[in-house]
Amino acid sequence: MTVSVGNAVWQGLIILLGGGLLGLVYKGFDRKLAAQMQGRIGPPLRQPFFDVVKLMVKENIVPDHAVGWLFNLMPVISLAAVATILFYLPLGGYAPLLGGYGDLVLILYLLAVPALAMMVGGFAASSPYASVGAQREMVMLMSYEFPLAIALVGLAWRLSTILPAGSSVFSLGVLAANPLWGLVGPLGIVGLALLMLALLVVTPAELSKIPFDIPEAETEIAGGILAEYSGRNLALFYLSDAVKTVVMGALVVALFIPYGLSGLAGLTGAAGAALDVVFFLVKLFVVVFVSVIVVRVGFARLKVNQVARLFWLPVTAFSFLGLLLLAVDRVI
Template sequence: MSPLLTKIVSGFALFCLVILIALLYEGVDRIVHARMQRRFGPPLLQPFYDVIKLLGKESIVPRRAVRAVFQASPWMAMALTLLIFLYIPIGSIPPILAGNGDIILILYLLAASAVMMVIGGFASGSPYANVGSQREMVLMMSYELPLALVVLTLAWLVYKRGVPGAPFSLETFVSVPVWNTVGLIGGMGIFALLLSLLGVVPAEVGKVPMDIAEAKTEILEGFLAEYSGRNLALFKLTFALRSLAMSALLVPLFFPFSLGKLFGLNGASFVLVDFIWFWVKVFLVQIVAITVVRTMYGRFKIWQASQFYWFQMGGLALAGMVLVTLDVMFF
């Protein structure tokens, strides 16, 4: 089998896997969220039922919608999100499309996916969707600041410490955990960066308290207001995949530790254990960054969210940058 064909087959298999895992994690998220509120919650497979049901329904296009854009947006949003997983190392398995700028490309794909959802909202011709799309744009401009500070600081750190590999490649962070490159001051800085990035996750994935763009009780699902049937199912899948992608991005950046190395494994057992361990870490990150947060807090107002990311999370990321810089320059 040629290398190109191998990558195509591997990519297709990976896409199927992450869709299943994303929906499974969504089911676990709902159950944990319900149990934290002393409710039973839906069945574990409820997200699968929801998507399958929507796929069987008719997709209605509003009369005022820009039909081609309205129909294409869900497909583009999901496709762009799926591409992210081609650049993320899974345990000891290297990414299918490894490169020197994986992190930059992943951030671009996340932003492009969100932009496609915004465009779909504007194309629907609904005033509710219009408001939701505007809110999403404001939110994107807010959380990009701490996100950029975190990524730039980590890349600069591995570059200054002489870690082998490209500074914007996830494989570089997997090979040498950033925690091993700093002292106490730098460790505090990395912890601040971690907290800042965890704070960005709810906004990136559209979960409470940052589900301002959908806000069911205010603007009737926002930019999703006019979507139904297959198109709505694709957007639901996109949200689940974005949650998985953001959690999966945090793992190689901050938690690349190998369980296989710890137990001295090798060969197939090493790959299998690290593969499972990777998804366990992703699950734990998702529980902490999404489930616990959306259970503890109510929805923010748009000005509160902007203020939160520009000042609190941006300030936290800036503090982390300063601490890491001090550690590199003077310790």
């Protein structure tokens, strides 16, 4: 596709702004629905916006013993990394903006950047709580990256065996345009379901939400990595968490439920595009609801060794099994 540079900049700005707003809106829903499930009234939906504005005007405190430039740089890197992923995701009926310039492997790396940034920021804060949190984040990162990688690579490999040679199967646009559910046999569908399950389990870990919120664990290490962050820096981490929620949700949607309604409803043009975007938002909401909100209110926080065991054994086994089933399906 050929887009002029000016157009691309405009679309990029819209995507960035939309991603940020959407993340905060979903955060609002998250808090409201979690409160409702717990029998509380909860904050108004626009509370995350208030929070960000409030944090932005608050004083930004850097601890005396912290490595100042690292400490201040990390929130920016974290937000920049997750915001970049937005450009590689198919949103609604629209193909990824930078689809031609990077693929799934890049997304995998970009997804690890916020976690790394928080880790470095935590160590730079030189507070015992932040150090413990950073160590835990490191263990978490090593635990969930493996099943995540298996799931993503598995999908791309299976697609490469179906599409003609030379197609860029690692591009999310291509993956979204050719949903695998219809292209594989019954065994393959079971395999896909397992991979989807693995990805849904990885999602709350990637987002540091209960039961995997151990790097922040409020009652244990008082916010851990974020213990020393305040003001603008905290707001940036907050925003990057919000955007990351959208990114993870959109990734699951793009990989496993990339269907649109416009074809079904027989709509074309602007109406069809609008319908697809709305449907995309609904799918995103369902994914976030199932894998973040419900999980977050339904479990206790696990310990770091339990998380590592969970991801290395059952979740990895599940994703391997899924991969195996996909392979068997191809042979048959």
